[in-house]
Amino acid sequence: MSKLRFNITMTLDGYVAGPNQSVENGLGEGGERMHDWVVPLKTFREIHGDEGGGETGTNDDVLRESFENIGATIMGRNMFGPDRGPWGDEPWKGWWGDTPPFHTPVFVLTHHAREPLVMKGGTTFFFVTDGIESALEQAKEAAGGKDVSLGGGASVAQQYLAAGLLNEMELHVVPLLLGGGERLLDNLGSGVKLEPLRTVEGPGVTHLKYRVVEKGASGTDGQRADPPKV
């Protein structure tokens, strides 16, 4: 069965982006350092179109696995770009240039309709305005039996976790504190049940992989606010 899989780099204090995200600083202040472990890797270079070179080893094996058997991608608009509200006359085309590193159909959750955007290298951005379940249905259809990758960010991941729609989550935990920004595992109460699948220790990062075995926001402070209108 096609699974929804999520992997993301998280600091030890739980952040997946630093404070004050902007066009110049898409991962927020201090956020770029989170990705020091991934940028030199062979697989990272390959998906970004840099053939040849790059590090192999444990971290590369984990990263490569995260792209295996992925047929479609879902992300929130906050991950797609820094702007908010209506798209305007010269709409944002993503952080990633002409050839984004997804190489699959990408379903972007937004409250503002927009025509699909065809990029090079197999990525087409589709803009989904009718919610996370619809996006997942469309993504599974597009994936043709393969798995769907949830790209992020934190808010969208929380929505899929709370709805019980996420099947696997791998956190690449880096030994940094950011002290502010977007915290991944907030707004979820105590209702999400996880089962450890494996731990892999790589240079400068620990990979913690879980199966999500039970859904749902619960507990005294588990009521999620409405998702932001972006």
Added chain:
Amino acid sequence: MSKLRFNITMTLDGYVAGPNQSVENGLGEGGERMHDWVVPLKTFREIHGDEGGGETGTNDDVLRESFENIGATIMGRNMFGPDRGPWGDEPWKGWWGDTPPFHTPVFVLTHHAREPLVMKGGTTFFFVTDGIESALEQAKEAAGGKDVSLGGGASVAQQYLAAGLLNEMELHVVPLLLGGGERLLDNLGSGVKLEPLRTVEGPGVTHLKYRVVEKGASGTDGQRADPPKV
């Protein structure tokens, strides 16, 4: 050189105690589940005076190591007990009965002076009112060349981390979300620098051990509030 070492069980969403801690529920709502991994262990049973039985294996090895070469313990008053303010006529004697599991001198940080409290099994509680540096000096003196264990909770750990006085930190990460309570790595900004020492995967818990290589609260939101007067 004598080190200050800290180990604590933390949920994947960063909590070391659940919400609404009380006399009946010292670890807060849902907090007891955090310790499911540790309670059955041979070492845990031994330090609590239950001779014979208990599980051995990876988790027990990690737990046993955390008690090795420890000559004194430091903890905050929040960890010592649920009451606050002056001690009163029948003061709290700790959560742990007549024979606490520390078996060393224990220095309790508080704003309210009190005579030392001698318990069975080698534990004596000393109440320190002149701050974390003084407590560490007294603990190192008492430890006689061995290391000092920082017992917790979150607030005291944050103070030692921010002051650059903690040398090693091991987090026993359990696959639970609590959604509220005391978060360990809050109020620290981005200034604390950690270096991974090792990762150990045990049944139901992953042990992440770090060396603290640089001190300090920093960054835009790194200003700590004054420690609570407890």
